[in-house]
Structures are given as structure tokens and as C-alpha cells.
Amino acid sequence: MNWVEKYRPKTLDEVAGNKVAKEELKRWMEDFISGKERKPVLLAGPPGCGKTTMAKALGRDYNFDVIELNASDRRSAEVIRSIVGSASGSKSIFGRRILIVLDEVDGISGSSDKGGLKEILKIVKVAKNPLILTANDIYKPSLKPLRESCKVINLKPIPTTVIFSVLKKIARNEGLDIDEDTLRVIARHAEGDLRAAINDLESLALGGSLSLEDAKKLDSRNVEKTIFDTIRMILKTTHYNIALLALWDFKEDLETLEEWLAENIPREYKKMNEVATAYDYLSKADLFLGRANRRQNYSFWRYASSLMTAGVALAKEEKYRGFTPYVRPKVFNKLLQVKSEREILKKILSKISEKTHVSIKRAREDLHYLSTILKENSKLGAKIVDFYEFTEDEVEYLTDKDTAKKIFKILKDIKDKEKKYKKVEKKEIKVKDTKNEKVKKEENKKKKEKEKDKKETKGKQMTLDAFFQ
Ligand SMILES: Nc1ncnc2c1ncn2[C@@H]1O[C@H](COP(=O)(O)OP(=O)(O)OP(=O)(O)O)[C@@H](O)[C@H]1O
Numbered sequence: 034m035n036w037v038e039k040y041r042p043k044t045l046d047e048v049a050g051n052k053v054a055k056e057e058l059k060r061w062m063e064d065f066i067s068g069k070e071r072k073p074v075l076l077a078g079p080p081g082c083g084k085t086t087m088a089k090a091l092g093r094d095y096n097f098d099v100i101e102l103n104a105s106d107r108r109s110a111e112v113i114r115s116i117v118g119s120a121s122g123s124k125s126i127f128g129r130r131i132l133i134v135l136d137e138v139d140g141i142s143g144s145s146d147k148g149g150l151k152e153i154l155k156i157v158k159v160a161k162n163p164l165i166l167t168a169n170d171i172y173k174p175s176l177k178p179l180r181e182s183c184k185v186i187n188l189k190p191i192p193t194t195v196i197f198s199v200l201k202k203i204a205r206n207e208g209l210d211i212d213e214d215t216l217r218v219i220a221r222h223a224e225g226d227l228r229a230a231i232n233d234l235e236s237l238a239l240g241g242s243l244s245l246e247d248a249k250k251l252d253s254r255n256v257e258k259t260i261f262d263t264i265r266m267i268l269k270t271t272h273y274n275i276a277l278l279a280l281w282d283f284k285e286d287l288e289t290l291e292e293w294l295a296e297n298i299p300r301e302y303k304k305m306n307e308v309a310t311a312y313d314y315l316s317k318a319d320l321f322l323g324r325a326n327r328r329q330n331y332s333f334w335r336y337a338s339s340l341m342t343a344g345v346a347l348a349k350e351e352k353y354r355g356f357t358p359y360v361r362p363k364v365f366n367k368l369l370q371v372k373s374e375r376e377i378l379k380k381i382l383s384k385i386s387e388k389t390h391v392s393i394k395r396a397r398e399d400l401h402y403l404s405t406i407l408k409e410n411s412k413l414g415a416k417i418v419d420f421y422e423f424t425e426d427e428v429e430y431l432t433d434k435d436t437a438k439k440i441f442k443i444l445k446d447i448k449d450k451e452k453k454y455k456k457v458e459k460k461e462i463k464v465k466d467t468k469n470e471k472v473k474k475e476e477n478k479k480k481k482e483k484e485k486d487k488k489e490t491k492g493k494q495m496t497l498d499a500f501f502q
Pocket residue numbers: 036037038040041042047048049050078079080081082083084085086087136167168169191199227228229231
């Protein structure tokens with residue numbers, strides 16, 4: 034289970050922050066139970082501050098069965114109507130009362146479609162069950178009637194200090210080796226979105242990078258909305274408008290987005306029919322992209338982008354909550370690999386050409402001989418590798434991983450032996466040198482003594498006795 038779900042508070046007391054709003058919610062529930070209150074609640078607040086969590090925790094605290102529905106799902110209105118209008122007094126099969134939580138009402142269109150805003154409004158007005166609606170932005174003009182029919186409770190973004198203490202608890206519980214400064218950076222970066230903070234902590238832990246530097250890298254995501262944010266927005270939402278918004282401030286081209294979505298749709302969507310529908314929209318988007326480029330008629334881009342964002346987003350029946358580790362499209366990895374392979378080949382050829390004074394073209398022609406020798410005769414191969422000064426990557430390119438390892442092991446043995454031999458040789462030379470020096474010193478000494486004798490005899494008058502001595 035991902036950490037966002039694992040650490041979702043079960044009771045209202047466990048929900049962090051928004052103390053006043055929590056009290057208001059409790060009062061509303063008690064008034065509803067006692068029959069004093071009839072209006073549904075419209076819980077408004079920024080993403081990840083705990084709107085859905087609070088609504089569910091409230092239900093649990095007061096022993097209600099909670100039914101959570103998504104406002105933009107056309108079937109939700111139907112479900113609510115069947116609950117609200119049922120003869121059983123809207124009790125669940127377990128005999129408990131039902132609290133309905135209708136998520137993200139700001140995502141539904143204002144049209145009079147089945148399940149649209151008007152339909153929801155009708156239900157809100159007659160509902161006898163406690164009903165909690167959630168929204169990020171309740172000040173959209175289309176939501177005015179809904180605002181007027183509900184009791185609005187505003188939630189604030191979670192303060193950084195509160196996010197910090199939640200993260201600290203999670204880190205302790207997960208046994209993470211992370212210091213408080215790093216946790217503070219993650220908390221600050223989340224800007225009041227506790228879900229985002231927990232997700233960030235989990236993704237850093239998954240990547241094994243819990244240093245302050247790694248956490249600081251999160252900040253760079255604020256500078257420019259990354260491709261990850263864009264695909265997250267599309268794959269997580271079930272709202273047409275929010276999905277379209279994903280392209281706002283998007284710096285890459287649509288072809289790039291297409292590759293990223295194609296790679297990540299099955300990572301997010303779990304039902305086969307959803308995956309199939311999402312790919313169907315993506316392929317239609319691809320048709321329009323192709324047409325736009327071929328005919329230079331860029332008005333087709335509009336269709337391509339709508340299919341790619343809203344089409345893919347609405348292909349799922351319900352939102353998948355929690356963290357999904359998105360990945361770079363394999364085709365990009367392949368391109369990177371090809372690029373680095375090309376670089377390696379270039380280096381190999383230039384080394385051969387430099388050492389043997391042949392052209393790059395000629396070096397390329399002879400490459401397969403070289404490759405065969407390296408594969409067939411590792412000892413000779415090691416000498417060749419030494420001569421050309423190839424790196425292990427380059428040898429791996431010419432042969433394979435195992436052969437490259439083998440050749441480099443032989444080469445290391447040769448080098449070690451050479452080093453040893455050189456050391457012995459140096460020692461021998463040193464001994465010889467000291468010997469020679471001793472002999473030289475001895476000779477010098479003798480020479481000096483002789484000269485001294487000569488001088489002494491020269492200055493003196495020689496007697497016959499001395500002469501014959
Ligand atoms: N106030 C909070 N206290 C504790 N955990 C929270 C709180 N707010 C969010 N979380 C964590 O974030 C997760 C998501 O929260 P939730 O779905 O309630 O946010 P939301 O405000 O409804 O977001 P959205 O507007 O995107 O639907 C929870 O499962 C929980 O782990």
C-alpha cells in the first residue's frame with residue numbers, strides 16, 4: 034500500500050490542521066442527526082489538505098457507512114438518487130445510515146447533461162442523507178447555486194510546521210535515515226499539500242536518496258511544470274477541464290507528451306477497458322498530429338491536444354488515488370543508449386586512427402577484425418587494448434560484457450607484473466649504484482693519498498737513504 038493510503042487518518046482527531054473546520058463539521062453532523070440541519074456541506078480547500086479524508090473520518094466517527102462518489106462520473110447522480118430515494122430510509126445493507134461524499138464538484142460541467150450540475154443540485158435540495166461535497170475552487174460562477182444550497186466550510190492549506198510533524202512521524206515509523214532539515218525542505222516544497230509531501234517523501238525513499246541535496250532538487254520542479262506534473266495531472270484526474278489545464282505552461286511538444294502517456298497509461302490505469310480506451314484516444318490524437326504536421330494545418334493541434342488530455346483522462350471510470358511511479362518512455366531510453374553507443378564508436382575509431390595513422394574510414398573497415406581478435410584471443414586482446422588505450426566501455430562495445438571483463442583482468446595482471454618487475458629492477462640499479470659509489474670513493478681516497486705523498490716528497494731534500502727506501 035502506498036504511504037498516502039497507509040497513513041490516511043481514520044478518525045477526525047487524527048486529521049492534521051484545520052481545527053476550526055473540524056469542529057464545524059462535527060457540529061453540522063450532530064445537527065443533522067438531531068434534525069436541526071438539512072443542508073449538505075460543501076468542503077472547499079486546496080488539493081491534498083484532507084477534504085475527502087475528513088469527510089470519511091467524520092462518517093466513521095459517527096458510525097455511518099460512507100459512500101464516496103466522483104461528481105464527474107455520470108453514474109454518480111443515479112447512485113445518489115437511488116440511495117436518497119430508497120424506501121429503506123437510505124440505510125446500508127448493514128443497517129447503518131449512509132453518508133454520501135461527492136468528490137470534486139468543481140470538475141463537473143454546468144450543462145444540463147444527465148449527472149451534470151443541475152442534476153446534482155436537484156439531489157442536494159431533497160437529500161435526507163448527510164451529503165458532503167468537496168471542491169478545490171468553489172468560486173466558479175457555475176457553482177453559485179450550489180454554494181447557496183450548501184453550508185460552505187473552508188479548509189486552509191496545511192501549515193509547513195504541521196506537514197513537517199506528519200512527515201517526521203512517517204519517517205520514524207518507516208525507519209528512514211533522514212534528518213530534520215531534509216524533512217523541512219520537503220514540507221516547505223509541498224506548499225500546504227500534505228498528500229504531495231507524503232508522496233515526495235515516499236518517492237525519495239524509494240529512490241534511496243534522502244539527502245538534503247536530493248530534497249532540494251524537488252524545488253526545481255516549481256520553476257517549470259515538468260512533464261511528470263503534466264502526465265500526473267492527466268492520468269489522475271477525471272475532469273475534462275482539469276485535464277485540459279494540464280497543457281497550460283507545458284514546455285514540450287505534443288509528440289513528447291504522446292510518448293510519455295503511451296508509456297505510463299498502463300502504470301496508472303488498472304482496468305483493461307480503461308487502458309484500451311485511453312490508447313484509442315491517444316491513437317486518434319496521433320492521427321490529428323500527423324495531419325497537422327503533414328498539411329501544415331495547425332488547427333488540428335486543438336483536437337490532438339484535447340484527445341490526448343481529456344480523452345485519456347476520461348477513459349478511466351474512477352480516480353486512482355495514491356502515488357504512481359511514472360517512468361521515462363522506453364523509446365527515449367533507447368535513443369539515449371543509441372546516442373551513447375555512437376559516441377563510444379567515435380572514440381574507438383579516433384583512437385585507432387591516431388595510433389596507426391589510418392583514416393577513420395579505414396579504421397571502421399578493419400573494426401570487425403579487431404573485434405574478432407579480442408573475442409578469440411583474450412591475451413593478445415589485452416595487449417591490443419593496452420596499445421590503443423581502450424576503456425572497458427569501448428571493449429564492451431567491440432565484444433561483450435564478459436569478454437571485456439576478462440580482457441581487463443588479464444591487462445591488470447600484466448600491469449601488476451610489470452610494476453613488480455620495475456620495482457625489482459629499480460632496487461637492483463640502486464644496489465649497483467651504491468656499489469659503484471663505494472668503489473669510486475675508495476679510488477678517490479687512494480688518489481688523494483698518493484698526491485699528498487708526492488707533494489710531501491717534492492718539498493723535501495731527498496737523501497740517498499730516502500730515495501732507496
Ligand atoms: N489534514 C490531513 N491530515 C493527515 N493526512 C492528510 C491530510 N490531508 C491530506 N492527507 C494525506 O493526503 C492524502 C490525500 O488526502 P485527501 O484525498 O483527503 O485530500 P483532498 O483534499 O481531498 O485532495 P483533492 O482535492 O485532490 O481530492 C490522505 O490519504 C492523507 O494521507
